[in-house]
Amino acid sequence: xxxxxxxxxxxxxxxxxxxxxxxxxxxxxxxxxxxxxxxxxxxxxxxxxxxxxxxxxxxxxxxxxxxxxxxxxxxxxxxxxxxxxxxxxxxxxxxxxxxxxxxxxxxxxxxxxxxxxxxxxxxxxxxxxxxxxxxxxxxxxxxxxxxxxxxxxxxxxxxxxxxxxxxxxxxxxxxxxxxxxxxxxxxxxxxxxxxxxxxxxxxxxxxxxxxxxxxxxxxxxxxxxxxxxxxxxxxxxxx
Numbered sequence: 707x708x709x710x711x712x713x714x715x716x717x718x719x720x721x722x723x724x725x726x727x728x729x730x731x732x733x734x735x736x737x738x739x740x741x742x743x744x745x746x747x748x749x750x751x752x753x754x755x756x757x758x759x760x761x762x763x764x765x766x767x768x769x770x771x772x773x774x775x776x777x778x779x780x781x782x783x784x785x786x787x788x789x790x791x792x793x794x795x796x797x798x799x800x801x802x803x804x805x806x807x808x809x810x811x812x813x814x815x816x817x818x819x820x821x822x823x824x825x826x827x828x829x830x831x832x833x834x835x836x837x838x839x840x841x842x843x844x845x846x847x848x849x850x851x852x853x854x855x856x857x858x859x860x861x862x863x864x865x866x867x868x869x870x871x872x873x874x875x876x877x878x879x880x881x882x883x884x885x886x887x888x889x890x891x892x893x894x895x896x897x898x899x900x901x902x903x904x905x906x907x908x909x910x911x912x913x914x915x916x917x918x919x920x921x922x923x924x925x926x927x928x929x930x931x932x933x934x935x936x937x938x939x940x941x942x943x944x945x
Contacts, residue, residue: 736761739791743767744798748881749829752903753796760907762794794910796827823868827910828855832877832918835927838941840891859915870913874906877923892945 740757744750746768754766833841834848852873859871878884880896888894902919909917918924930937 738762738793740794740796741765741767741792742796742798744769744829748883749876749879749899749902749906750796750798752899753798753906756900756903756907791824793824794827795824796829796906796910798829823870825910825913826855826869826871827874827906828871829874829876829906832875832923832926834873835875836930836937836941839945870915872910872914873916874909875916875918875923876902877918877920894944 745766
């Protein structure tokens with residue numbers, strides 16, 4: 707009986723999350739205070755543009771200053787005050803700590819997010835859920851992200867935090883860097899960065915735990931878990 711109840715609750719929670727995702731409105735986050743890392747190019751840049759169009763107050767960071775200036779000069783809104791909290795911390799690139807409750811860099815932002823019930827949005831990859839040839843080091847970092855932020859989610863819940871963590875698992879996206887890396891290796895379809903950015907923003911706004919773009923990746927993961935040998939054969943066939 708308890709097992710059945712658990713399944714019913716899980717299905718109910720999934721349906722509620724799906725309903726929230728589908729009914730999300732583009733002006734929902736107007737005025738939100740957002741920090742986006744890795745925002746000079748690709749998905750991070752597209753997220754910055756999307757947030758700006760929604761009227762968010764944005765701070766963007768990146769390693770390459772000259773490209774960051776180019777991105778910030780386009781559509782990102784004028785500098786505004788982020789006093790009073792931080793609604794969304796979007797981590798578009800990341801990467802270790804001893805076995806203990808982690809209280810590193812997150813302590814510098816948690817106080818900003820606690821009051822506003824903020825969301826940490828982590829941009830990861832399908833390769834953080836399944837393995838693939840030719841991308842060993844990259845996949846290892848994405849698996850590490852899943853483990854790290856999964857652990858952090860537990861710890862924040864145990865501390866009574868009202869900050870949520872959303873993990874975003876993406877397929878191949880048509881950014882310049884991604885296309886250059888896979889050229890000559892695979893014929894896998896690439897999906898638009900602008901749509902991936904919108905999906906990520908929606909997932910954070912509706913406080914999803916895990917989200918997949920495109921949506922069918924979720925079923926790919928389920929299939930791979932049920933039939934790993936067949937799935938491994940399919941993966942190798944696209945290279």
